Amino acid sequence: MAEVISPGNPGEVGEAIAWAIGGERKLEVRAGGTKRSLGRPVAADVVLDVSRLSRLQAYEPEELVLTAEAATPLGAVEAALAEHGQQLAFEPPDLGSLYGLPEGGATLGGVMACNLSGPRRVKAFAARDHFLGVKAVNGRGEVFKAGGRVVKNVTGYDLCKLLAGSHGTLAVMTEITIKVTPAPEKTRTVLIFGLSDGEAIEALARAMHSSHEVSGAAHLPASLAARSRVAYLSGANAAVTALRVEGFGPSVLARCGALREAFNGTGPLEELHGQNSALLWREIRDLAYFADEPERAVWRLCVPPAEAAVLVARLPEKLGARPYYDWAGGLIWLSVEGAEDAGEPGVRGALGKAGGHALLVRAPETVRRSVPVFQPQDDALAALTARTKQSFDPCHVLNPGRMYNGV
Amino acid sequence: MRMPEPDPAVLAQAVRVTEELSRIVGAESVIADAERLRAYECDGFTAHRQRPMVVALPETTEQVVRILKLCQRIGAKVVPRGAGTGLSGGAMPLADGVTLGLAKLNRILDIDYPNRCVVVQPGVTNLAITEAVKADGFYYAPDPSSQLACSIGGNVAENSGGVHCLKYGLTTNNILGLEAVLMSGDVVRVGGRHMEAEGYDFLGLLAGSEGLLAVVTEVTVRILPKAPSAKAMLIGFPTVEQAGACVAAVIGAGIIPAGLEIMDELAIEAAENFVHAGYPLDVEALLIAELDGPEVEVEHLVGRVQAIANEKGAVSVRVSRDEAERDRFWAGRKAAFSAAGRISPDYYVMDGTIPRARLAEVLGRIKGLSKRYGLRVVNVFHAGDGNLHPLILYDVSQPGELAKTEELGAEILRLCVDVGGVLTGEHGVGVEKRDLMEFMFSAVDLDQQQRVKCAFDPGGLLNPGKVFPKLRRCAELGQMHVHQGALPFPDLPRF
Numbered sequence: 098m099a100e101v102i103s104p105g106n107p108g109e110v111g112e113a114i115a116w117a118i119g120g121e122r123k124l125e126v127r128a129g130g131t132k133r134s135l136g137r138p139v140a141a142d143v144v145l146d147v148s149r150l151s152r153l154q155a156y157e158p159e160e161l162v163l164t165a166e167a168a169t170p171l172g173a174v175e176a177a178l179a180e181h182g183q184q185l186a187f188e189p190p191d192l193g194s195l196y197g198l199p200e201g202g203a204t205l206g207g208v209m210a211c212n213l214s215g216p217r218r219v220k221a222f223a224a225r226d227h228f229l230g231v232k233a234v235n236g237r238g239e240v241f242k243a244g245g246r247v248v249k250n251v252t253g254y255d256l257c258k259l260l261a262g263s264h265g266t267l268a269v270m271t272e273i274t275i276k277v278t279p280a281p282e283k284t285r286t287v288l289i290f291g292l293s294d295g296e297a298i299e300a301l302a303r304a305m306h307s308s309h310e311v312s313g314a315a316h317l318p319a320s321l322a323a324r325s326r327v328a329y330l331s332g333a334n335a336a337v338t339a340l341r342v343e344g345f346g347p348s349v350l351a352r353c354g355a356l357r358e359a360f361n362g363t364g365p366l367e368e369l370h371g372q373n374s375a376l377l378w379r380e381i382r383d384l385a386y387f388a389d390e391p392e393r394a395v396w397r398l399c400v401p402p403a404e405a406a407v408l409v410a411r412l413p414e415k416l417g418a419r420p421y422y423d424w425a426g427g428l429i430w431l432s433v434e435g436a437e438d439a440g441e442p443g444v445r446g447a448l449g450k451a452g453g454h455a456l457l458v459r460a461p462e463t464v465r466r467s468v469p470v471f472q473p474q475d476d477a478l479a480a481l482t483a484r485t486k487q488s489f490d491p492c493h494v495l496n497p498g499r500m501y502n503g504v
Numbered sequence: 505m506r507m508p509e510p511d512p513a514v515l516a517q518a519v520r521v522t523e524e525l526s527r528i529v530g531a532e533s534v535i536a537d538a539e540r541l542r543a544y545e546c547d548g549f550t551a552h553r554q555r556p557m558v559v560a561l562p563e564t565t566e567q568v569v570r571i572l573k574l575c576q577r578i579g580a581k582v583v584p585r586g587a588g589t590g591l592s593g594g595a596m597p598l599a600d601g602v603t604l605g606l607a608k609l610n611r612i613l614d615i616d617y618p619n620r621c622v623v624v625q626p627g628v629t630n631l632a633i634t635e636a637v638k639a640d641g642f643y644y645a646p647d648p649s650s651q652l653a654c655s656i657g658g659n660v661a662e663n664s665g666g667v668h669c670l671k672y673g674l675t676t677n678n679i680l681g682l683e684a685v686l687m688s689g690d691v692v693r694v695g696g697r698h699m700e701a702e703g704y705d706f707l708g709l710l711a712g713s714e715g716l717l718a719v720v721t722e723v724t725v726r727i728l729p730k731a732p733s734a735k736a737m738l739i740g741f742p743t744v745e746q747a748g749a750c751v752a753a754v755i756g757a758g759i760i761p762a763g764l765e766i767m768d769e770l771a772i773e774a775a776e777n778f779v780h781a782g783y784p785l786d787v788e789a790l791l792i793a794e795l796d797g798p799e800v801e802v803e804h805l806v807g808r809v810q811a812i813a814n815e816k817g818a819v820s821v822r823v824s825r826d827e828a829e830r831d832r833f834w835a836g837r838k839a840a841f842s843a844a845g846r847i848s849p850d851y852y853v854m855d856g857t858i859p860r861a862r863l864a865e866v867l868g869r870i871k872g873l874s875k876r877y878g879l880r881v882v883n884v885f886h887a888g889d890g891n892l893h894p895l896i897l898y899d900v901s902q903p904g905e906l907a908k909t910e911e912l913g914a915e916i917l918r919l920c921v922d923v924g925g926v927l928t929g930e931h932g933v934g935v936e937k938r939d940l941m942e943f944m945f946s947a948v949d950l951d952q953q954q955r956v957k958c959a960f961d962p963g964g965l966l967n968p969g970k971v972f973p974k975l976r977r978c979a980e981l982g983q984m985h986v987h988q989g990a991l992p993f994p995d996l997p998r999f
């Protein structure tokens with residue numbers, strides 16, 4: 098097993114990186130370790146374990162901002178927010194069970210580094226949109242900061258955005274400031290039963306085009322709905338389309354009623370309250386339906402929402418694909434038969450001209466080594482990506498090869 | 505204003521450059537005579553002016569590519585320009601530079617309702633996007649007060665906001681895709697009609713990069729269905745402190761209004777005399793709150809905000825009764841800058857952001873500074889997100905007054921940073937705040953930012969002299985000093 102070093106402050110992270118550069122060693126940056134299998138395998142000599150950087154530093158509910166060290170457990174952040182009736186609007190997923198790990202291991206930094214957002218993204222933006230400020234150590238071992246502690250800020254480049262979704266390949270984040278939001282007073286979910294994928298995508302679009310401020314818009318084909326722990330779904334023996342409304346009591350009731358009216362006649366309707374609603378959206382968020390089949394590969398497709406069903410119909414039959422849709426079709430989660438190439442040509446081929454990208458979220462290490470995990474880039478973008486990596490990490494010490502070969 | 509030294513070798517080729525540009529875009533789209541160049545001497549930051557060497561007005565991405573390749577080849581600097589409404593001098597020309605005007609790239613390329621987005625060229629104005637989809641019940645959310653004139657390309661470059669950004673986000677949160685041309689002529693496309701771009705977030709990086717990284721040639725924005733109803737409230741307070749406390753209490757109650765603005769006494773008076781919005785003249789602070797959504801929600805929240813306002817000592821509360829009245833309530837706020845222009849020969853707009861909790865304290869200190877400098881300051885601001893717009897009133901014809909104004913402005917911005925805020929919330933650094941950057945960022949911070957610039961523009965030819973107080977060469981920034989050695993912290997836990 099690789100050597101592990103555990104710095105306790107940004108200065109020590111910097112020293113560790115300088116040491117790695119000097120000795121031509123490569124570092125795997127790790128905090129909770131829950132998403133180690135998300136991305137290409139990293140060829141590292143040493144693990145840079147930042148999990149000691151786990152203090153929640155400043156939380157000002159009235160300012161709607163929170164600052165924490167990067168490896169602060171997500172659970173600790175969410176618990177602190179809940180005490181003040183607040184939340185992370187982007188609803189970060191817990192991928193523990195998908196990877197066969199315990200739940201609750203994720204850290205704030207890990208979520209930001211992977212830019213992971215849940216169902217509420219259709220209304221409340223992504224993780225990166227809530228990322229206000231950062232302190233980080235670049236691949237030269239220098240501690241730098243960017244952004245600030247206020248929502249509105251255009252002072253200098255928005256390096257927070259660049260670090261969000263960089264999978265630890267540009268810099269080691271040590272401190273993160275995020276925007277938090279009030280939690281909704283009330284939540285309701287309207288279910289429509291029995292729609293085909295195509296009909297469901299149309300229904301979801303109709304809901305998004307309405308003024309009912311839907312904050313979750315998903316569709317589960319019958320085979321996956323059957324796996325839900327919510328009895329209304331598992332017992333339905335039908336596909337389920339789910340629309341969530343959140344907010345102030347009277348408004349939620351009115352919008353929920355309006356949605357039911359709008360979809361009256363589309364299919365049988367049902368309504369989820371409280372626990373059931375929360376459980377359903379957690380399942381959708383965390384890919385719970387794929388947890389029990391670890392041998393199957395899982396893909397995440399980000400596509401123009403209206404194309405979703407057409408795209409899925411293009412998938413080769415031999416993949417044995419099991420899709421479900423979130424973000425009103427804008428996000429497709431797909432599990433396919435385990436194969437040496439994880440069905441890559443078929444999946445990426447289906448994307449076609451519509452645009453979008455496919456990320457291989459779960460597959461054995463050998464597969465992730467040989468198949469492009471991230472969507473391949475054209476020459477101009479690949480070159481810019483390589484130069485950007487160079488501008489932070491000229492010696493390629495941080496998570497080398499995590500996203501792309503040579504980056 | 506100290507700008508990069510003009511390159512004599514480039515200036516010597518001015519005529520040839522003009523000819524070559526004419527071959528690319530046609531002679532009618534190249535401006536090189538002194539008279540017509542004057543229109544390009546500055547943007548909305550008018551305190552400093554510079555005539556560009558030449559202006560080119562391309563109409564296609566292909567032409568932009570050819571122009572940038574030409575400039576790269578001969579080492580000419582390029583300054584992108586949208587509508588020229590920027591307030592920090594981002595589009596201020598360079599004496600040896602080609603100003604690349606993007607106003608002719610002004611077509612709406614596609615309105616895609618199924619995917620809820622619109623694809624436009626960068627010269628399309630902000631308001632034109634909303635106008636194009638309004639009839640179908642949609643709109644583009646970020647709404648800078650300059651929306652009638654400013655271009656979407658400029659909005660991306662500045663990451664512009666507006667009064668509705670509190671609830672609906674800034675430009676960066678509302679764009680899905682970009683096509684951009686690098687100084688090398690390489691065309692990069694990031695994002696698209698899908699919700700998230702993958703790989704390094706160049707979409708987020710380009711937003712707010714002030715035309716220093718790439719020239720944006722196409723933008724895909726997301727559009728939203730219009731809220732079914734909206735009401736504006738005018739709430740008067742005897743003191744700015746109370747108005748500030750009310751803002752904190754509204755947000756503390758979990759209410760995020762569509763807009764939440766404060767105007768101080770001088771601003772109220774100037775705006776009222778100008779547009780007759782019906783503002784109360786006997787209060788020290790006016791809070792304008794807008795609530796939108798389904799009718800039941802708006803009714804419910806108006807009641808809650810009203811109760812909070814009363815509790816915080818409001819002396820007057822008015823709720824708009826119809827759309828016409830709501831527009832009137834906003835008219836004064838939206839015209840606040842022009843109103844300031846009517847009570848003073850010149851005014852200087854500031855744009856710092858501070859933590860909301862420090863509002864009253866900062867306003868008090870600005871008042872003190874205003875007295876000390878003998879210059880009046882009008883305050884209008886996006887109170888919901890702590891973004892201040894102090895307007896310093898001055899008279900440029902008075903010797904020394906501009907310099908004094910700039911000094912006061914700098915003090916105000918340093919005050920913002922001191923209390924935990926930032927130099928600029930939405931207007932950008934440009935040339936205006938360039939030399940204050942070191943007050944907020946260390947040399948290491950700024951070097952890292954400049955290295956990112958090197959990844960896009962290694963020759964430093966795209967809009968140099970803006971944002972960064974010191975120009976650094978990429979070769980110098982790329983140097984590494986490697987130390988061999990043992991792990992310097994033997995006591996660290998290892999496993």
Ligand SMILES: Cc1cc2nc3c(=O)[nH]c(=O)nc-3n(C[C@H](O)[C@H](O)[C@H](O)COP(=O)(O)OP(=O)(O)OC[C@H]3O[C@@H](n4cnc5c(N)ncnc54)[C@H](O)[C@@H]3O)c2cc1C
Binds near residue numbers: 587720
């Ligand atoms: C009366 C008034 C009110 C205003 N109100 C607001 C407000 O409420 N909120 C707000 O945020 N701003 C406001 N502004 C500021 C200004 O309107 C915005 O910054 C706007 O986005 C600038 O757009 P523009 O097209 O005029 O850009 P310009 O001024 O032409 O350029 C601005 C910057 O963008 C760069 N640029 C322009 N186009 C491109 C492109 N296609 N590719 C790359 N770089 C480019 C330029 O180089 C420059 O650095 C206001 C200005 C005025 C005069």
